[in-house]
Amino acid sequence: MFKGLILIDNENINYSLDLIDVVRRLAGNEEAYIYGLGINLSEKVKGLDAVISVEAPAIQMKDSRVLTDIIQQVHEEYQFDSIIILATDFGRMVAPRLAMRLEVGLVADITDIDVDKRGKKLIRPAFSGNIMASIVCESSPIMASVHPNVFHTEDLSTEPEIVKFIPTDLKASSIEVLEIIESEQTATDIREADVIVSAGGGFTQPIEQLQDLAKELTGVVAVSKQLVDRKKAPREIQVGQSGKTVSPELYIALGIYGSTQHIEGLKNVKEIISVNTDLGAPMNYLASLVVHGDAAEFARKLSTKLKE
Numbered sequence: 001m002f003k004g005l006i007l008i009d010n011e012n013i014n015y016s017l018d019l020i021d022v023v024r025r026l027a028g029n030e031e032a033y034i035y036g037l038g039i040n041l042s043e044k045v046k047g048l049d050a051v052i053s054v055e056a057p058a059i060q061m062k063d064s065r066v067l068t069d070i071i072q073q074v075h076e077e078y079q080f081d082s083i084i085i086l087a088t089d090f091g092r093m094v095a096p097r098l099a100m101r102l103e104v105g106l107v108a109d110i111t112d113i114d115v116d117k118r119g120k121k122l123i124r125p126a127f128s129g130n131i132m133a134s135i136v137c138e139s140s141p142i143m144a145s146v147h148p149n150v151f152h153t154e155d156l157s158t159e160p161e162i163v164k165f166i167p168t169d170l171k172a173s174s175i176e177v178l179e180i181i182e183s184e185q186t187a188t189d190i191r192e193a194d195v196i197v198s199a200g201g202g203f204t205q206p207i208e209q210l211q212d213l214a215k216e217l218t219g220v221v222a223v224s225k226q227l228v229d230r231k232k233a234p235r236e237i238q239v240g241q242s243g244k245t246v247s248p249e250l251y252i253a254l255g256i257y258g259s260t261q262h263i264e265g266l267k268n269v270k271e272i273i274s275v276n277t278d279l280g281a282p283m284n285y286l287a288s289l290v291v292h293g294d295a296a297e298f299a300r301k302l303s304t305k306l307k308e
């Protein structure tokens with residue numbers, strides 16, 4: 001029996017449950033038993049075999065040190081074969097701390113899994129995304145972090161058994177919350193969108209001009225890292241390895257070259273339209289339709305046409 005643990009992130013419950021698929025794939029031919037660790041979890045979740053429920057209202061959930069203590073204690077009791085954590089900003093603080101405590105390696109930001117006779121291989125981009133590395137973990141538990149929206153769990157019907165866990169000797173949190181400032185809401189989360197109008201370095205106009213087109217298509221605007229680096233767009237709408245992973249029905253790439261780091265953020269996209277002045281741009285090879293021309297002009301004309 002392959003015992004896996006996923007950490008349930010209270011702010012990203014659906015993406016956390018997608019990690020069930022990661023454990024199932026890691027188990028390979030072995031039967032998997034999948035636990036979720038829920039700390040102060042108020043929602044009922046399904047799909048897991050068991051939820052290890054920790055109720056500690058006094059703990060500061062953003063204190064990665066306290067959370068690491070809890071996961072370590074849970075692991076000491078259950079001895080998992082793998083521990084998988086969502087690679088949110090917060091998950092990225094917890095995962096390496098925990099790996100260090102358990103004296104195992106951590107494979108960050110995995111994008112695929114390959115299990116065969118030679119072992120369980122975790123796949124992730126390496127050397128600035130120029131190659132995909134297959135990493136065999138010989139230490140146990142196998143630890144990995146995963147970007148939201150990279151894996152998907154289809155079947156969430158299992159009713160989990162609920163097991164209470166009471167951690168001992170928890171240190172007081174060293175974090176004091178002074179104020180909570182809500183971040184400015186940027187329309188819809190690009191990960192939820194069915195249509196994405198995405199601008200890259202070849203889109204020379206302000207991206208606000210794309211809102212009209214996105215609205216006509218009931219979609220959202222996204223960008224490549226190039227525009228975030230040039231401070232033309234916020235990071236929340238960046239697609240790619242260091243941005244978000246998206247799975248729309250239609251992705252319109254306006255002046256996007258198609259670097260591996262950008263493509264890394266496109267998972268199960270149904271159709272891609274690539275508008276580029278360079279016919280040899282890698283993005284064109286992924287596209288079902290290539291428009292050879294100026295991205296801004298294409299966006300303007302398509303928007304006008306859709307309004308007619």
Ligand SMILES: Cc1cc2nc3c(=O)[nH]c(=O)nc-3n(C[C@H](O)[C@H](O)[C@H](O)COP(=O)(O)OP(=O)(O)OC[C@H]3O[C@@H](n4cnc5c(N)ncnc54)[C@H](O)[C@@H]3O)c2cc1C
Nearest residue numbers: 200201202224225240241242243255257276277278294295
């Ligand atoms: C560790 C690491 C992480 C990274 N993470 C990400 C990430 O998450 N997301 C991401 O996007 N990038 C990421 N990058 C950067 C990535 O390598 C590329 O630099 C970036 O994706 C390039 O963006 P671009 O294709 O929009 O721009 P460019 O590379 O500048 O390409 C512009 C494209 O537009 C075309 N073009 C030019 N003018 C026009 C025009 N008028 N009309 C139409 N087409 C035109 C050009 O032919 C070209 O194909 C990362 C890099 C590293 C090292």
